[in-house]
Amino acid sequence: MKRNILITGGAGFIGSHVVRLFVNKYPDYHIVNLDKLTYAGNLANLKDIEDRTNYSFVKADIADLDEMRRIITENHIDGIIHLAAESHVDRSIKDPFTFARTNVMGTLSLLQAAKEYWESLPEKYEGKLFYHISTDEVYGALELTDPQGIESPFTTTASSTEHHHAYGREFFLETTKYNPHSPYSASKASSDHFVRAYHDTYGMPTLVTNCSNNYGPYQFPEKLIPLFINNIRHRKPLPVYGKGENVRDWLFVEDHARAIDLIFHKGKIADTYNIGGFNEWKNIDLIKVIIRTVDRLLGNPEGHSDSLITYVTDRLGHDMRYAIDSRKLQRELGWEPSLQFEEGIEKTVRWYLDNQAWMDHITSGDYQRYYEDMYSNR
DSSP states (O other), X not given: OOEEEEEETTTSHHHHHHHHHHHHHOTTEEEEEEEOOOTTOOXXXXXXXXXXXXXXXXXXXXXXXXXXXXXXXXXXXXXXXXXXXXXXXXXXXXXXXXXXXXXXXXXXXXXXXXHHHHHHSTTTTTTOEEEEEEEGGGGOOBOOOOTTOEEOSOXXXXXXXXXXXXXXXXXXXXXXXXXXXXXXXXXXXXXXHHHHHHHHHHOOOEEEEEEOEEESTTOOTTSHHHHHHHHHHTTXXXXXXXXXXXXXXXXXXXXXXXXXXXXXXXXXXXXXXXXXXXXXXXXXXXXXXXXHHHHHHXXXXXXXXXXXXXXXXXXXXXXXXXXXXXXXXXXXXXXOOOSOXXXXXXXXXXXXXXXXXXXXXXXXXXXXXXXXXXXXXX
């Protein structure tokens, strides 16, 4: 079936994996990649598919309502997968206004432009979908009630054979009440509410998913895993917030892209799905796995980079534990992660070490200034 799909944020980390999957898997779809190409957007992420006949790129700002109207109308868009967002908590603490503009007003502009175009068609909303990708951070934070770890109630093919712990007995469900703490999560919560409001008020077919922390190739190195891989390579300090005891669930980005594909095609309209890796890790334990893996692949002796660990002042309002329950998606649509965490980390580290030119290119210039601003004097 011929379709015209708009993927926003398609030059970013998660977005580039979704664009690649859709371009390769659906040759009858025209995939329009819309990205503003800010610091984390990089068209080099998509060099392997940029010449495909079913792919096109448009540089634009989602907060520009008139431009969204033009792009959606001229490309006859019938499906939107919305990933474009400002997404780093530390940046949101320093500049909450940019997050409100992009994440809230940008989402609202897309919704309004899609509404106007789809309502102008004879078939109206039939066959249309606005799919909004969000974060588990909108749910707030869970308590670290079991700091030593208990056996996780979830078991999938991705469950670690050596590390299969939960650090509490509560988990984020699709029905968990929103309780965002950071400017970033507050902006995403607001955008989620707008998406649902456009369904409830206007009848627009919408979907929302909330995902846990992603990792894998092409991630901008302000996030923990690529930042630490790069710092180990250059023998730079590894900045650990607080005591390193904060817990996150980790999801391999290619598994996330598979879930987005499945939900876009088979998800229930107006529903919400959590997408997680069934993988809780304390930051310090995760960091030790990264160090061990990078050192081994670089030919360093075990423990060679342990001394790079540098504890820094914790960030403001640092949530203690995120743990997402994805059993609804597993039960209703048959999705689960494909890689054990140790396999995913091995694959991720190898990619960054094999693509050092990519890393060196994006960590020059503005990134150096950002890094110094973020981690100096802590």
